[in-house]
Amino acid sequence: ETGVTQSPTHLIKTRGQQVTLRCSSQSGHNTVSWYQQALGQGPQFIFQYYREEENGRGNFPPRFSGLQFPNYSSELNVNALELDDSALYLCASSLKLASGGYSTDTQYFGPGTRLTVL
Amino acid sequence: DQQVKQNSPSLSVQEGRISILNCDYTNSMFDYFLWYKKYPAEGPTFLISISSIKDKNEDGRFTVFLNKSAKHLSLHIVPSQPGDSAVYFCAASNQAGTALIFGKGTTLSVSS
Numbered sequence: 001e002t003g004v005t006q007s008p009t010h011l012i013k014t015r016g017q018q019v020t021l022r023c024s025s026q027s028g029h030n031t032v033s034w035y036q037q038a039l040g041q042g043p044q045f046i047f048q049y050y051r052e053e054e055n056g057r058g059n060f061p062p063r064f065s066g067l068q069f070p071n072y073s074s075e076l077n078v079n080a081l082e083l084d085d086s087a088l089y090l091c092a093s094s095l096k097l098a099s100g101g102y103s104t105d106t107q108y109f110g111p112g113t114r115l116t117v118l
Numbered sequence: 119d120q121q122v123k124q125n126s127p128s129l130s131v132q133e134g135r136i137s138i139l140n141c142d143y144t145n146s147m148f149d150y151f152l153w154y155k156k157y158p159a160e161g162p163t164f165l166i167s168i169s170s171i172k173d174k175n176e177d178g179r180f181t182v183f184l185n186k187s188a189k190h191l192s193l194h195i196v197p198s199q200p201g202d203s204a205v206y207f208c209a210a211s212n213q214a215g216t217a218l219i220f221g222k223g224t225t226l227s228v229s230s
Contacts, residue, residue, distance in 0.1 A: 042220030109161035
């Protein structure tokens with residue numbers, strides 16, 4: 001069983017540029033969530049994808065967008081980068097049950113991508 | 119406005135003793151709670167969880183207690199080991215499997 005992987009590990013961009021971060025879900029998982037962790041803070045929820053559709057979004061502007069692919073891997077795209085976008089970006093995968101009802105699917109995190117915007 | 123609060127930024131404990139990490143929440147709709155451990159340069163690692171229908175969950179050296187009336191949960195680590203030194207995050211959700219709301223974390227240092 002493979003864990004959650006993310007690429008790249010580190011990235012440096014300049015203000016106004018665009019960036020794409022990638023995440024490969026844990027084997028068997030169908031849901032991916034993205035979080036932003038600023039220095040000294042806990043992770044903040046950006047959005048979640050379930051079966052290739054957005055399934056919830058946090059308080060982030062539209063320049064943060066995502067994709068989930070049929071193999072459940074995912075991308076986070078950020079346009080028009082700002083200095084405050086500098087952070088650790090984490091993706092987490094989980095298995096959401098299709099049958100509904102109460103589900104305690106735990107999210108498992110990747111190692112993160114450290115983005116620096118200059 | 120923080121919905122999940124970890125009021126102690128740091129905690130120091132001696133090896134073999136009990137570590138107690140605390141977490142308070144404000145949203146009464148939260149029904150699933152998790153603890154994660156994070157080492158530098160790694161992603162958060164899932165430790166233990168508890169649903170609102172329980173008040174205690176145990177897994178080896180780790181026990182989580184939930185007091186719904188006080189909107190408080192705690193993580194007990196017994197006995198503490200130097201390898202437990204890390205940042206511990208409390209997280210909550212109001213519909214299992216969607217957004218996790220995290221606290222700011224507590225840095226635990228276990229000395230030998």
